[in-house]
Amino acid sequence: MPRLLLDPWSPDYEAPIQTDGAEATANGEVDPEVETRDWRPIRPSKEVTERRLYFVDGVRRVEARVLSQENDGALIHGLFASAGVGSVVTENGIAKYDSVEIRRYLILSRGKCKTESISVGSQTIAFEGNSNSGDTPDELVNSLQNLMRTREAALAESLLADGACVFADGPLNYFSAPTGALVGVIKRIFLPYLDAVHFGLVGQLATGERTPLFSIRDGKYDRYAWFQRLATPRVMEHSLAGIVRLEVRAALGVHEAIELANLAAAQLPRFASSPVRDPRAPQNLVPVGALEEQLRHRLGDAVTIRRAIERKIWEGVTI
16 A cells, blocks of 8 residues: 655745656646656766755745725735845856855835835935835735846856856756756756656656656757756655756757756756755755855844845835
């Protein structure tokens, strides 16, 4: 009879496996034979060339929600929010923070726009005005997410120097560069993309192995993708624990995509996180987890900023 097996992620986070069924291919036409028809695990050879690696990620935080009302009674929703993006670079066995950028936003609905400065101790923090045509709080949070992801994409594309490979946390939807050694790392499996026969291989992968490439063509974000295993599950964990999906733009071509897939399969298990330190281990890679921690630190103390916003609102803010 089927056994219940453990999902290693902390229940404080959404589940890493959220598929609707292994036949789902709703996000484009999928071809599992672009690399080979021999659908079996691929382990890169030891001759994979090491490259300078960048890891890019971002964090966001809603500092305060605000509300106003127009003369006709229509509600104006708003967010004081912060977002940070940054990168970690690893080369010759040494990892270091490469860049960190913090931005603050005052996002308002119904097309309103206003920049507001807040005094926090001896410092002044400017919340850049950003208008949103929507009229619900959820749309404002989506706008904050878009602002952060757009900054991530700009940073990642700026790092595509000769010989470097950039691993971006999440899919490549926000990226404009059709070529370059840019790899999206997707921690959660929302869609398997593959049919049941091909997807069945994913759970059989050993650490450092990957599936063959498959193409996903939707006419907008055509890409090559593959699954790989970062770490071996414990006995009580399900077979998809430690699996990530990675993708590159199809404009790269199959040969360059294969080279990047082999690089990722050979290098990323070195950066797999430990459940002792990261509740999303092993998919939340160590450089990414460290970068998230640094970015949250740079956002500043949430309670202090909240109190400063409350004081500013008490003094009076008009739009």
